[in-house]
Amino acid sequence: xxxxxxxxxxxFIRLWHVINALLCLILIIxxxxxxxxxxxxxxxxxxxxxxxxxxxxILLSVNYxxxxxxxxxxxxxxxxxxxxKGLFKNLTVQVIYxxxxxxxxxxxxxxxxxxxxxxxxxxxxxxxxxxxxVPVIIITGIALMYPDIFIPLKFLGFSAxxxxxxxxxxxxxxxxxxxxxxxxxxxxxxxxxxxxKSMINGFHEAHD
Amino acid sequence: xxxxxxxxxxxxxxxxxxxxxxxxxxxxxSNTTKVDTLVKTEQISANNTFSKHKNSSENEKCFQCHxxxxxxxxxxxxxxxxxKKMYVELILKRSVFxxxxxxxxxxxxxxxxxxxxxPHAGTLRMEAKPNCLDCHGGDEKYAKFHFENIDKEFQASxxxxxxxxxxxxxxxxxxxxxxxxxxxxxxxxxxxxxxxAICLNCHSDINEYQLLTDKEIPNLIKKHDWLPNQKLHFxxxxxxxxxxxxxxxxxxxxxxxxxxxxxxxxxEECHSTNSVLLASLYRYKIKEIRSSQGFFKGVIANDSxxxxxxxxxxxxxxxxxxxxxxxxxxxxxxxxxxFKK
Numbered sequence: 001x002x003x004x005x006x007x008x009x010x011x012f013i014r015l016w017h018v019i020n021a022l023l024c025l026i027l028i029i030x031x032x033x034x035x036x037x038x039x040x041x042x043x044x045x046x047x048x049x050x051x052x053x054x055x056x057x058i059l060l061s062v063n064y065x066x067x068x069x070x071x072x073x074x075x076x077x078x079x080x081x082x083x084x085k086g087l088f089k090n091l092t093v094q095v096i097y098x099x100x101x102x103x104x105x106x107x108x109x110x111x112x113x114x115x116x117x118x119x120x121x122x123x124x125x126x127x128x129x130x131x132x133x134v135p136v137i138i139i140t141g142i143a144l145m146y147p148d149i150f151i152p153l154k155f156l157g158f159s160a161x162x163x164x165x166x167x168x169x170x171x172x173x174x175x176x177x178x179x180x181x182x183x184x185x186x187x188x189x190x191x192x193x194x195x196x197k198s199m200i201n202g203f204h205e206a207h208d
Numbered sequence: 209x210x211x212x213x214x215x216x217x218x219x220x221x222x223x224x225x226x227x228x229x230x231x232x233x234x235x236x237x238s239n240t241t242k243v244d245t246l247v248k249t250e251q252i253s254a255n256n257t258f259s260k261h262k263n264s265s266e267n268e269k270c271f272q273c274h275x276x277x278x279x280x281x282x283x284x285x286x287x288x289x290x291x292k293k294m295y296v297e298l299i300l301k302r303s304v305f306x307x308x309x310x311x312x313x314x315x316x317x318x319x320x321x322x323x324x325x326x327p328h329a330g331t332l333r334m335e336a337k338p339n340c341l342d343c344h345g346g347d348e349k350y351a352k353f354h355f356e357n358i359d360k361e362f363q364a365s366x367x368x369x370x371x372x373x374x375x376x377x378x379x380x381x382x383x384x385x386x387x388x389x390x391x392x393x394x395x396x397x398x399x400x401x402x403x404x405a406i407c408l409n410c411h412s413d414i415n416e417y418q419l420l421t422d423k424e425i426p427n428l429i430k431k432h433d434w435l436p437n438q439k440l441h442f443x444x445x446x447x448x449x450x451x452x453x454x455x456x457x458x459x460x461x462x463x464x465x466x467x468x469x470x471x472x473x474x475x476e477e478c479h480s481t482n483s484v485l486l487a488s489l490y491r492y493k494i495k496e497i498r499s500s501q502g503f504f505k506g507v508i509a510n511d512s513x514x515x516x517x518x519x520x521x522x523x524x525x526x527x528x529x530x531x532x533x534x535x536x537x538x539x540x541x542x543x544x545x546x547f548k549k
Contacts, residue, residue, distance in 0.1 A: 035524075039476040046475035050436065098541075103548040148439050161440075166523075173527050177534055184538045188545075 006114055008204040012070050016063060017199060023060040027053060028176050035169065054145060061138050067130075079117040080127055090120035102188070112204060129178050133171045140168035258306045263314040267305075270315045270323070275302050304385050318383070340377045357456040361463035364455070371420050380406045400446050403461075407447045434473075449478065449485055 009017070030053040033043035044052070071077035083090075093109045098121075101109070110119040118126065143150040143164050151160045186195040190205050198204050258264045273279035277299060280291045305311060316323060320335055344355040362368060367375040389399040408428075410416040417425045435441050450472035454462035472478070478485050 034479065037476045037480040039474060039480055042476060046479055047436075050475065103544050147437060173530075177531065180531075180534055180538065184541070187542075 005203045005205055006112075007202055008117055009198060009202040010074065010076075011202070012074070013076060014199060014202055016067050016070065019063050020060065020067070023056050023063065024175070024179060026056045027060065028172070028179065030056070031169070031172050031176075057138075057141050057145075061141075064130075064134055064138065080123060080130070082123055082127055083120070087120065087124070091124060094119050094121035117204075125178065129175060133175050133178075137168060137171040137175065140164050140171065144168060258302055261306055261311055263312065264306070266314050266316075271300070271302055274298055274300050300384050308383075308385050308387050310383055310386075337376065337378055338383075340381065340383075354456070354458045357459050358463050361452075361455055361459070365452075365463060365465040366467045367465050374420055379410070397443070400444065403446045403448065404442070407451075431468075445478070445485065 030044060030049040033049045034046065034053065036043070037046050037049075043049075071080070090110070097106065097109050108119070110116060112119070144161075147161055147164075151164055155163055186199075187193075189195040189198075194205050261267075273294060276294065278291055278293055280289060282288070283290050318338055320332055322329060322332055341355055341359055344350045344353065345359075346356075362377070367379070387402070389402045410419075411425065411428060414425050417423075429438070432438055432441075448462060448465070451466055451468075452462035453464045453466055453470070455464055
């Protein structure tokens with residue numbers, strides 16, 4: 001098996017990634033704790049969960065903007081440029097590979113190389129998460145932090161605060177699902193820990 | 209001679225008139241002033257907005273003076289028109305009374321009939337105010353309100369314990385103005401601001417507060433510094449949600465006002481599945497919405513805001529189901545990867 005090591009993950013990406021992962025994890029745990037809060041069985045005491053959630057959310061937002069800045073400056077952002085031509089077909093091919101081909105030892109339809117850091121499904125998912133869900137959750141989060149300033153009392157006859165909260169927790173839930181699948185997909189490498197290693201040393205082990 | 213007799217008869221008649229008037233005056237008040245209301249700054253015509261209330265014309269006799277800030281009468285001694293200021297405590301706006309729960313009552317249904325005599329006898333000031341149970345206690349018509357249970361809770365409240373019988377129902381529920389909102393208004397914000405105004409009537413007004421104590425009035429904003437989004441909390445919940453304990457579930461609003469140290473301070477008491485708000489503030493409204501708009505809208509689209517998203521029962525169930533399916537999918541995928549090697 002020919003193996004090629006590509007230095008895909010510069011220090012800033014690795015630092016951003018690990019910080020982002022930890023912050024996301026804290027946000028999910030504190031979020032779930034608030035969502036299913038129960039005075040008798042608190043996962044985290046409510047007021048602590050709220051404070052922690054708020055502080056970590058601010059850190060995550062700062063980290064997000066550093067990520068945007070880093071991607072623009074370093075040129076890493078080019079890997080997120082999606083090719084809309086044939087996108088649906090490419091996504092289907094990749095989904096079929098993950099649900100069928102991968103078990104039959106088929107070659108990956110979009111192998112990773114220097115020019116292609118992400119397969120189309122990865123690219124599409126990361127784009128949806130990073131350019132749609134994260135901005136939505138940051139904006140609704142800031143609004144919920146300062147509801148008296150940002151949230152009008154009613155929107156289309158409903159409580160605007162309630163609607164903002166629903167959008168926030170829905171986006172949070174979708175990001176949580178993404179996290180579960182994202183972590184699992186990291187185990188699909190040469191070995192189950194190969195990808196985790198590359199998060200530390202920065203080298204992606206491409207294989208055919 | 210004839211003229212002499214004529215003048216004597218006229219003089220006697222005059223004396224008789226003066227004597228008769230004197231006797232009449234003795235029958236009214238200790239002084240010689242006969243009072244007669246002359247000027248009405250707020251004349252109420254038969255077609256006014258209040259005339260739909262069955263006792264409005266009868267009550268108007270009282271409102272002519274008590275509905276405004278001044279009243280006018282003729283001092284019989286000086287024959288002059290006198291304008292006096294009405295004590296603020298004795299003024300009742302028609303618009304407020306005719307919006308209140310007791311709007312269809314006659315003033316003398318509760319007040320002594322002797323008030324129909326003017327000026328009112330001084331002893332009437334000592335007349336005891338009726339309390340709520342005097343009318344509402346033991347009456348089938350009001351059984352659903354459980355006034356007896358309300359009274360039990362009220363007797364156990366910090367207000368009763370500290371001030372005894374000096375603290376009456378009237379302190380919060382002025383029978384002239386009180387309007388029940390929790391069971392009648394669709395607007396929960398209105399209920400919140402109305403009910404909070406009852407507390408603030410004393411707790412933000414030094415004059416009212418010091419009627420029962422010599423203590424300085426605490427600064428409520430500072431006392432609630434610990435509360436995140438304080439302004440929003442004040443707009444979205446009633447003081448009583450945290451400062452009362454409901455002993456008996458038969459009543460809608462707890463009347464056992466707690467000492468400040470026992471007030472709810474844990475966020476989860478409201479922000480959780482069994483939010484205390486569900487037992488009080490939202491209880492009636494949720495029931496109403498469910499019966500009028502169906503269970504789904506009652507749960508999903510209510511106005512309850514962020515009091516613990518578990519309130520959105522269906523969304524929570526759906527989210528748990530989706531998460532479980534994702535985990536099952538991952539598990540199956542892992543198994544296939546292991547066994548298809």
